Amino acid sequence: RLCVSVRDYYCYMLQTRPGIFNPILCGARLLQQWGVDMYIKIESCRLKWYRKNQTKIRADLYKGVVDAITSGETRASAVGVRIVLPGTYPG
Template sequence: MFPTGCDGWHLGLNKTDNKKQTAAGFYKSRLQIHHEDFNIVFKEKKLTQQYAVDQWVKVEAGRLDCVRRNIKTLRAEKYQGRMDAVQAGDVNDVGVKVILPSTI
């Protein structure tokens, strides 16, 4: 699909403004239609569908890995909040609000 061997997304990839490029942002850009540029991705028909699915899986795996890496921290904070509430005698406000990514 990429005969010149152009790179895909990888850790440490930077945007033009030197900020980190996320996998989701990179593939959103890659899968947009740019009328002024030739985009090989849209010329490959069924291979385009497989490419989009493969990249979606890569992005979701990264998001799940992030939650998996931070779950111990989230659990520790939640447990400590419960212990503090029990010791203070205020069991009505037990728990910690945890906001997971919208894709989970």
């Protein structure tokens, strides 16, 4: 690949290497906070990809507007835009 994903980069940063000091791994509680922050960054990148690539995951097969109208919603401003996530997405 030409580009490195965010996940691959942070996995690279967390590796231990003999003879090379890694300050990230010696951070104790700061390491935990860094790990949480990087997890949030990775998940936001994944969600951004799903938002921008709805045609690739065939989101048009899900009739969101028709579902909203059949549930009783009549105002178009309240319907909004539906973002479809795949079944493999956790949470």
